[in-house]
Amino acid sequence: MLEIKNLHANINGKEILRGLNLTVRPGEVHAIMGPNGAGKSTLSSVLAGNPVFDVTEGSVNFYGKDLLALSPEDRSREGLFLSFQYPVEIPGVSMVNFMRAAINEHRKYKGLDPISATDFLKLMREKRDVVELDNKLANRSVNEGFSGGEKKRNEIFQMAMLEPRLSILDETDSGLDIDALRIVSNGVNKLKSADNATIVITHYQRLLDYIKPDFVHVLYKGQIVKSAGPELALELEEKGYDWIKKELGE
Amino acid sequence: MTQIEKQYIDLYNAHHGLIEKPCAALLNEARQKAFPLFEALGFPVKSNEDYKYTQVQDYFAPDYGLNLNRLPIPVNPYEVFRCDVPNLSTVLYFMVNDSFYQKESVKPVLPEGVIAGSLNEIAQSHPELISKYYNQIANNEKDGSVAFNTTFVQDGFVLYVPKNVIVERPIQLVNILRGDVDFMVNRRLLIILEDGAQAKLLICDHTMDKVNFLATQVAEIFVGDNAVFDYYELEENSTNTTRVASTYVSQGKNSNTLINGITLHNGKTRNNIHVTLSGEYAEANVIGMAIADQEQHVDNHTYIDHAVPNCHSNELYKYVLNDSATGVFAGRILVRKDAQKTTAFQSNKNICATREAKMYTKPQLEIYADDVKCSHGATVGQLDENALFYLRSRGISAPEARMLLMFAFTHDVIENIRLESLKDRLKHLVEKRFRGELSKCSGCSVCQ
Numbered sequence: 001m002l003e004i005k006n007l008h009a010n011i012n013g014k015e016i017l018r019g020l021n022l023t024v025r026p027g028e029v030h031a032i033m034g035p036n037g038a039g040k041s042t043l044s045s046v047l048a049g050n051p052v053f054d055v056t057e058g059s060v061n062f063y064g065k066d067l068l069a070l071s072p073e074d075r076s077r078e079g080l081f082l083s084f085q086y087p088v089e090i091p092g093v094s095m096v097n098f099m100r101a102a103i104n105e106h107r108k109y110k111g112l113d114p115i116s117a118t119d120f121l122k123l124m125r126e127k128r129d130v131v132e133l134d135n136k137l138a139n140r141s142v143n144e145g146f147s148g149g150e151k152k153r154n155e156i157f158q159m160a161m162l163e164p165r166l167s168i169l170d171e172t173d174s175g176l177d178i179d180a181l182r183i184v185s186n187g188v189n190k191l192k193s194a195d196n197a198t199i200v201i202t203h204y205q206r207l208l209d210y211i212k213p214d215f216v217h218v219l220y221k222g223q224i225v226k227s228a229g230p231e232l233a234l235e236l237e238e239k240g241y242d243w244i245k246k247e248l249g250e
Numbered sequence: 251m252t253q254i255e256k257q258y259i260d261l262y263n264a265h266h267g268l269i270e271k272p273c274a275a276l277l278n279e280a281r282q283k284a285f286p287l288f289e290a291l292g293f294p295v296k297s298n299e300d301y302k303y304t305q306v307q308d309y310f311a312p313d314y315g316l317n318l319n320r321l322p323i324p325v326n327p328y329e330v331f332r333c334d335v336p337n338l339s340t341v342l343y344f345m346v347n348d349s350f351y352q353k354e355s356v357k358p359v360l361p362e363g364v365i366a367g368s369l370n371e372i373a374q375s376h377p378e379l380i381s382k383y384y385n386q387i388a389n390n391e392k393d394g395s396v397a398f399n400t401t402f403v404q405d406g407f408v409l410y411v412p413k414n415v416i417v418e419r420p421i422q423l424v425n426i427l428r429g430d431v432d433f434m435v436n437r438r439l440l441i442i443l444e445d446g447a448q449a450k451l452l453i454c455d456h457t458m459d460k461v462n463f464l465a466t467q468v469a470e471i472f473v474g475d476n477a478v479f480d481y482y483e484l485e486e487n488s489t490n491t492t493r494v495a496s497t498y499v500s501q502g503k504n505s506n507t508l509i510n511g512i513t514l515h516n517g518k519t520r521n522n523i524h525v526t527l528s529g530e531y532a533e534a535n536v537i538g539m540a541i542a543d544q545e546q547h548v549d550n551h552t553y554i555d556h557a558v559p560n561c562h563s564n565e566l567y568k569y570v571l572n573d574s575a576t577g578v579f580a581g582r583i584l585v586r587k588d589a590q591k592t593t594a595f596q597s598n599k600n601i602c603a604t605r606e607a608k609m610y611t612k613p614q615l616e617i618y619a620d621d622v623k624c625s626h627g628a629t630v631g632q633l634d635e636n637a638l639f640y641l642r643s644r645g646i647s648a649p650e651a652r653m654l655l656m657f658a659f660t661h662d663v664i665e666n667i668r669l670e671s672l673k674d675r676l677k678h679l680v681e682k683r684f685r686g687e688l689s690k691c692s693g694c695s696v697c698q
Binding site (some may be wrong): 075082 | 375634635636637639640641642643644645646647648650653655657658659660661662
C-alpha cells in the first residue's frame with residue numbers, strides 16, 4: 001500500500017531525511033524508533049503533506065498513486081491519517097463542525113452525498129466510545145483546553161471517524177499516563193483490520209506492549225538503518241542506540 | 251472651507267426654509283445653532299488625528315440628491331423587504347432613507363408608556379420630553395460631520411422607555427436606502443431609557459439600489475440609573491454606500507449597556523462611538539466586528555470616558571480583511587482623576603488575509619486616577635498555518651479550512667451578543683459572508 005523510495009526532505013534548507021526506504025503492506029503494524037533528531041516526526045509530516053518541508057528527491061507510492069503530488073486534504077481523502085504529536089488547538093471551531101466538514105469532504109471525494117444529521121450524530125456517539133471520549137469534549141472547540149491525554153484520545157477519535165487505510169501515530173504515547181496509554185492503545189487496536197496498516201513512531205518500547213508491531217525500524221540520520229521483528233524494540237529499550245551507531249562504524 | 255463644504259452651505263442658505271418647513275421647532279432650533287458650527291469646522295480631514303485614515307471630507311464631494319421636500323419614496327418595505335434577521339419576533343419599524351415609514355402593517359404592541367416612532371412627529375407631539383434630550387450629547391462643537399447632520403436632519407427614530415418599564419421583545423429598526431439617483435440621507439436616533447428601564451434595539455442597514463448612497467447618522471442614547479440597554483447595529487450596505495455615523499451614549503448609576511456594531515458588508519464606513527460613564531458602577535460593553543474585502547473600508551473610532559469611580563468597560567473589536575480592504579480601529583479610554591476603582595479592558599484583534607489588506611490600530615489609554623485596572627492589546631496577523639494544516643490533514647479543503655478559521659476568529663464577538671436568536675442568525679450570516687454568498691445585500695428584492 002505504501003512504498004517509500006530514497007526519500008530526501010529539507011526544512012529551511014537543512015536536510016533531515018536522507019534517502020529513506022520503507023514498504024508497508026495491508027494488515028501490518030510498523031514501529032519506527034530512533035534517537036532525537038533522527039527525522040521521525042519529519043517523516044510523518046512529509047507523508048501528511050506539511051508544506052513546511054520540501055521533498056528534494058525520492059518517491060512515495062500510496063495505493064498506486066504518487067502521494068507527494070497530492071494536497072494534504074487529498075492524502076487524507078485517499079486514506080492517510082496522521083495522529084499529531086502536538087494536536088493544534090483551534091478555538092471557535094467546534095469538534096462537531098470540524099468532524100462534519102471532514103466526513104463530508106471524504107464522502108464528496110468518494111462521490112457520496114453529505115451525511116444526514118442523524119447518521120452523523122450516531123457515528124459520533126459510536127466512535128467516541130472507541131476512545132472513551134467524553135461527550136462534553138466532543139461539544140467543545142477543537143482541542144481547546146484539552147489535557148495532553150484528551151488531545152491524544154481526540155486524535156484517535158478522529159482516526160475512528162475517518163477510517164483511514166494507513167495511520168501514522170506520531171509519538172502518540174508522549175504525555176500519556178498509564179491509563180490514557182491503555183485507552184488510546186485499545187482504541188488503535190480496535191480499529192485494526194487486515195485491510196489497514198499502522199506506522200507507530202515512538203521513543204519508548206512501552207507503547208509497543210500495547211500496540212504489537214510486526215516490524216521495528218531504527219531511523220537514524222534520516223535513514224532507516226536497521227529493521228527487524230518486535231524483539232528489536234526490547235533490545236533498544238535495554239541497550240539504547242549506541243550499539244547501532246557502533247554497527248554503523250561511528 | 252473648500253468647495254465641498256461650500257455646496258452644502260449654499261444649499262442651506264438657499265433652502266433652509268424648505269428644510270425647516272416640515273420639521274418640529276426643536277429640530278430647527280438645534281439646526282440653526284449647528285449650521286455656524288458646521289461652517290466653521292467643515293468636514294473632517296486626515297490632518298485631524300482622529301480621522302487620520304479616513305478622509306470624510308471626500309465622501310461629501312459628489313453631487314447627491316437630498317429629499318428636502320420630504321416627498322414620499324415609492325416603496326412598501328413590508329412587501330419588498332425580507333430581513334436577514336427574521337424570526338426574531340421583533341417589534342419592527344422601518345426608515346426609508348431618512349424618513350420614518352408610517353404605514354405600519356400591524357400595530358406593534360409595546361408596554362404602556364413606551365414611545366417609538368418618527369422623531370419629527372414625536373418632537374411635535376411631546377416637545378417637553380424630546381427637548382430635554384435632543385442634541386444634548388451629540389458633539390456638534392467638535393465634529394463637523396455631527397454638526398452637518400444636525401443642520402440637515404429632518405427625521406429619525408425615537409425610542410422612549412419610561413421609568414422601570416421593561417420591554418421584553420427586541421425592537422428592530424430597518425434602515426433602507428432607496429434611490430434612482432445618487433442620494434444622501436441624514437438620519438437621527440434618539441433613545442431614552444429612564445431609570446430602571448430595559449430594552450433591546452437592533453438596527454439593520456440595507457441598500458436597495460445600485461446608485462451611490464451617503465448616509466449620515468447621529469444617535470444619542472440616554473441610559474438612566476439601573477437601566478439595561480442592548481444596542482445592535484448590523485450593517486449590510488452595498489459597496490456603493492458610504493456611512494458616517496456617530497453614537498453618543500450617556501450612562502447613569504449602575505446602568506449596563508451592550509453597544510454592538512457589526513459591519514458585515516459595506517462600502518466605506520466610519521463609526522464614532524462615544525460612551526460616557528457618568529454614574530458609579532455603570533458598565534459598558536462595546537463590541538464590534540468587521541468583515542471586509544475588495545476595496546471596502548471600515549473605521550471604528552471608540553471613546554470611553556470613565557468620568558466617575560467604580561465603573562467597568564469592556565471593549566472587543568475584531569476585523570477580518572481580505573483583498574485590498576482597509577480596517578481602522580482607534581480605542582481611546584479616558585479614566586478621569588477621580589474615577590478610582592475603574593476597570594477597563596480593551597482588545598482589538600485582526601486578520602489580514604492578503605498582502606494588500608491593511609489594518610491600522612491604535613489603543614489609547616489616558617489614565618489620571620491611580621487605583622485602576624486597565625489593559626489593552628492589539629494584534630494584526632494571518633491565519634494560523636498550523637491550524638490550517640491540521641484541518642487540511644483531515645481532508646478539509648484549503649478554502650474550507652480558511653473559512654472555518656476565519657469563522658472561528660469571530661466566535662467571541664458573536665458570543666458577546668445577548669440576544670440568542672440574533673446570535674444564531676449572525677453565525678449563519680457570517681458564514682455566508684465568508685463563503686462569498688453575501689456579496690450583495692441579501693435582504694432586498696431588487697438583488698434577489
